[in-house]
Amino acid sequence: MRSAALASLALVLAAAPAMAADRFPSKKAELEVTAIATGLEHPWSVEVLPDGAYIVTERPGRLRIVRAMKVGEPITGLPELFVGGQGGLLDVALSPDFSKSRKLYFTASIPGDGGQGTALFVARLSDDEAKLENVEKLFAMNRFTDTTQHFGSRIAIARDGSLFFGIGERGEMDRAQDPQDHAGSILHVGTDGKPAAGNPFADGGKGLPEIWSIGHRNPQGIVIDPADGTLFTVEHGARGGDEINAPKAGSNYGWPVVSYGKHYSGAEIGIGQSAEGYELPVHYWDPSIAPGAIDVYRGAMFPEWDGDFLVAALKYELLARIERDESGAIIGEERLLAGEYGRLRDVKVAPDGSVLLVTDEEDGRLLRISRAVTP
16 A cells, blocks of 8 residues: 555656755755645645645645645535634544545534533545545543633544544643643544543543543644654643653643743743653753644655654744654754744655645645755
């Protein structure tokens, strides 16, 4: 299936109109950046379809196909969304059997009793790609409020098909320490939206059965390393304290009791940077870079990056490559494309090993990073 997808991608790119590419040096390879699409309104997520086309979400509530560098009309059939502040249509993820089932998942903020909150949906993309069919709400957080920030929420699909996704603490930070509240948590559900096997609070006594881990501020990036199945998240801190975490079942990642950041007022957060019973991050940034998404590089195009984290950043408008050694330990950071393209919201390693980015701008773009070839 992978070889067929790569062949289809090559055909799509060969048929696409040529566009000028920018070149940038990096420590280990010269990069070529091509704008695959422009005119997207605050794009939030991108996935590669089996034939090499792209499916992109726009936060104001549109889902589109990009094929041969042309942006299609909005796909109909989305449910009612809450669009405002940081809310709207968020992540999209293809089911592992998409080529047969045409099933996809997406997260969004939706209206409900008490205000708005984060929900997870499943749907089928119609054969003509014009609409979503059989749209079903699999999950919605248990307490909606009228705040308009920290909805999360990206999706990572495990090897068994179960779904991990994050929800922010909705700007009400103490909710992240309540295991009876979905806010500020990483959630783990099956394809039916019910709690997945192996969750730490399966009986619901000490925590909600969908919860995997708590103490998260606003996890807007989540990925499972295809090499070993390790789950990673990237999360917004406050003033400093953006984090990469490796959430483990039943663990507490500290917010707002411990943090490497400070409140925007400059006041201290909680009791310090660490305390017994709270997990430390794998990596943190101070000052913040405002991370939008994370992926683990496993691809053929840039073998020098194998195992490195790629983190899209909004504040400094850059792609951070976090170098890891063979043991997985972080040994350095390279900042790429700083200030060149605007706020980078999503990052995705494509099947051919290129890297896809979307820019969270009113006139947003879908970008593709490939290895520059010397004439």
